[in-house]
Amino acid sequence: MKEFAYFPGCSLEKMASSYHMSAMETTQKLGVKLNELDDWNCCGATTYFYIDELLAYTLCARNLAIAEKTGLDVVAPCSACYKNMFFTAAHLKKDEDLAEHVNFALEEDNLHFSGNVKVKHLIEVFAQDIGPDELKSKVTKPLEGIRIAPYYGCQIIRPQKEKEDVEQPQFFEELISAIGATPINYPLKMRCCGGSLIISSRTAALTMVRNLLQSAVDNQAAVIATACPMCQVNLEVYQQQVNLEFGTNFSVPVMYFTQLIGMALGIPNKKLGIGKEFVAMAPTPLAVETAWGLPRKTK
Amino acid sequence: MDKKDEKEKIGVYVCHCGTNIAGVINVEEVSTWAAENLKDQGVVISREYKFMCSSLGQELIQKDIKELGLTRVVVAACSPHLHEKTFRNACKGAGLNPYLCELVSIREQDSWVHTDKVAATEKAKAIISGGVSRVVYHEALEPLHVPIHPATLVVGGGIAGIQAALEIADAGFPVYLVEREPSIGGHMAQFDKTFPTLDCSACILTPKMVDAGNHPNITLLTYSEVEKVDGYVGSFVATIRKRARSLREADCTGCGICWEKCPKKVVDDVFEAGMGNRKAIYVPFPQAVPKYPVIDRVNCTYYIKGTCKACEKFCPTNCIDFAQQDEILTVEVGNVILATGWDLFDTRRITQYGYGRLPNVFTSLEFERMSNSAGPTGGNVVLRDGKTEPKVVGIVHCVGSRDKNYNEYCSSICCMQSLKFAHLVKEKTGAEVYNFYIDIRTPAKGYEEFYHRLLEEGTHFIRGKVAEISDATRLPSEEGKLVIQVEDTLTGNQLRVPVDMAILSAGLEPRHDSKALAKLFGISCSADGWLIERHPKLDPIATMTDGIYIAGCVQGPKDIPASVAQGAAAAARVMGKIQQKEIALEPVRATIHEEQCSGCRICNNLCPFNAILFHEDRMVSEVNPALCQGCGTCVAGCPAGAITGTGFSNEQILSQINGLLLLNVPKKQAVAA
Amino acid sequence: MTDKPETKFEPVIIGFTCNWCSYRAADMAGTARMKYAPNVRLTRLMCSGRLDPTFVFKAFAGGADAVLVSGCHPGDCHYINQNYKAMRRFHLMKRVLVQMGIEPGRLKLLWASAAEGAMFAREVNSFVEEVRALGPLNWNSNHVHTADHVMSVVAEGHEHEAEVAA
């Protein structure tokens, strides 16, 4: 059994609790153990870096140091948390001076970070550690016929870490294929959802959400799959506001990839937090109805 | 270090170089100091003079050599890269072996880079002391003389190679022209028009190809590759694999019945850039030289399934030979010209430009084939469906060039190529054409005028590197089109330009195997894969290995006129060498003292030029002086100290270090320094 | 050393340059009249691959406070790849220096192309400052101050190299 330290991040406590629930359920079913970090703190999203770089590194380093104590690699389900932790770890490893400053502060909480933690995004655990083949073998209720738009968003793959493909990655598609659904190819899968601009620059962000939804709908997506709570909220919760703002009529369900995997693994909806969303996933194809345990409609 | 028994008579000459040296260094003081303090080393005379390199300065040295019987000379002046030859010749003129003269630099490395006059003067003393200590251990040397074989090997049958081969052959010397593909012609044979004059490429190239094919002095070896090169300037021996064409050339008339009858169609990725098909037995294009086809054994039905033989059945001269074997030839040549050309940047690497994903994105080579009237679309500019003419075309510059994510260098031909494309598209279809560029570079004769012509033709020029090309349409006007997303940096506007066709003006890259080529011929190759010339300005076609020259794009991206000029220039250099009949080589070489050699063979692997031979019978290694380039790595690596490097011996260097540290100077003065 | 405490320590540095790149970089610095500290005295070799570790130890034994080894950038060697051999020897020499009680910071490796005069000047300056900070080479008195001793250590270096080459 593979084991990871798990940093849920603030959003997963309430706003994205369904992501947390489905992450725990699916990983358990696939033989991966996630141990929540003891007394973690907020990663700071992007805002720490606006105010004070050193503070930002220190707060991320606290979580990394807690993870290091467990001797496990740490997994973050939120893209922003992941990016912050990944690059904090990378910078601290490279920059001794920075590490010294940060560790001086960490002493106050009896912590020390020596740079020996690998940071992974939750979707990397599915794509690399579990792998699409293994996932496929565990699927009991394949989501046949459902057209899913994989939405990568920004900070899972950008900025570039090594030489991976940052423009047309395929791992999300492979996971969707593994659960029997059809991944759709749409041009905006790598574009930004607006992130925190939804607060500071509303019109800009709503336009970005609109473009994304439009691109998915144009390519007949039945549902958009995300791997980040921020993206999920922007694409889903703000859908109504997009409709009001632009006179559109979007009603696209936006689900966490773990929820979709959970369905295919036969985990009951309730355990996956399904029911908390604004736009319910329309059970159109018959296969889904069976998968969800819904009564078949007779035509 | 034991001193030599007989004391040398050394003359020291310190140059003022006007005020270049004397302005910072107290030349008189240095000169007097040397005369007094380096006496023990053998200094018998020390002089200073305004300009040592002038004829008067040289005569001063020559006079001392004759009158005082100097056996060694140290000149303290400028860099040896500037005047070493001058002073060596001066010594030679006075009857002293030129290699007994040492030039030490007190200008570039002292007076020009320091401001503290005292410190600079002290440093000059140390430098001269180093030179004096070193020169004691110099030996009289004679340059090596090697005869030159009159034949030349030209590798690569593109325009640069053809030009080089023709020049040499016309001068009456034999040439072996080796080409990997079944026909010579190279990339130029694929083009339609050439910029800026819009000459038809085939019209100007074909006569040259025919000349090369028929020339009595040229041995054409197509479908062949060089596998091994031994020897050195004057007498290289190249091993060439002549791949089996699967037919007897002597009997073949090139009638073309075989490829007409061949039932197997293959996508032609090489000549047609994937835009068209050929047969399994084929000539790459109608004007191919030589005219004989080859059987592509990977795709031929007979080689796959064992049946078919349609070509053999229909061949009127019965020349097909399925059992033919590769031939291995060895040829002896005096010089080599490498002209292996370039590969097109793989535009798939820039995924945001959509090549391979979005059908109506084309590469530059694809467009060349498309606009060529002998090409797969008969010269019609059409979309991937093969029939629709585009109404709007976007041409993207700098694809894969000027970008640290791919290649940092400018590919130099893409601007002009893009302008040519813009003209051809407009001429053939009347479409609106957009050029997306970062800078327009037109630095050759007639190029800027061509750009002006394009401006007058009404081509749109947008200054901005294209961010992405996608099918993400938003507005009705974008429906069914490709959208080019770019900032017009001149106005700061964000543009979404809908086009029917996008052409990626891809950059030039070194051949994928250029590093292997460099290794094969023992020359150096830059980190990005272009072969390195001896000097970037003054010797762009020679390499650091004597007798090996480079021409055309193998040295770096360049256009047709420049490739032709380099081909001709390389030929001229080779002919000059051949005319000399023999050449003199700098005697900076390593030699192994057999009695000290333990036969450990460490040096064998250290040598980059394979100049060290191991004699199994005597269990000792030996340096081939004609192959040795004198780098000295083996000298430093020999655990037994059995190797001496002429001109840079351990004694010379160690003694120079002592000198530089003023260990050879009486203690009192050394402390003052 | 005791007479004038206010005088700055002026280290003596022996520099090894290759004929094709770093010596020309030094020439270039000169032609462009770039100024740098006069503490470096250069020796020319045909290639950094010629650098016998003996030279470096000889320089230290002879009173140099530091040694600069320079050559063409990796990949740009005029003798194809001999600078990589210099690089390997450089790392071995560093190890040997430590064994001999010499601060490894007294040996510096610098890749300089013929066009990098400015960089050469800058790097020489910073190296001089680094060595100044280290102070005069104060060889541990336990170590015998003779070339013989140095040679025995060098031989050890060669053995290492033989391993690497094999």
Place this chain on the structure above:
Amino acid sequence: MTDTITFGQEISNLLHAAEGEPLKTCIQCGTCSGTCPVAGYMDNSPRQIIALINLGKKEQVLESNTFWYCASCYHCTVRCPQEINITELMYALKRYSIWKNRYKEGLIGPTFSEAFVKMIVRGGRSFEPVLATSYIFSFNTREFVQEIQGATELLLKGRLPLLPARIKRLENFRRMIGRIIPMGGLE
């Protein structure tokens, strides 16, 4: 060599893990701006900001809304042909303008960021309802109503916390921050 530090050097110094002045290597190709999903809303495109910094036009840069519109999507950064980390540059400019207390009027970004950081410094974790007060009152009526509607629905779906979450070792945590920023600076 000048004695005074240029605006460009000042900004380069704020870029972590950058050597020298990367902005000087900008070839003004416009890849960043062409890529940027928000460039249309910025008064100067990212490319223009770099040009302005290189020109030393500090006032014009600080008056610009460009960096407050950056969504941190890093798309420009992965595409820049000169490998300039433009997103980090935007962070640096945000920090610079907050330190200098100079930013374009009417921007929500700076206020929100400060509120966010204060909240974390107090409790160690994020709490959306408090956060909302930092920006919601700057919205116009229509936006305000929409935002409240959205929040109410979130609350009904059980997706908004009623009480702020706090970390356990809060005292240690605050002392830790004290070693980075003297308390009172942000509190």
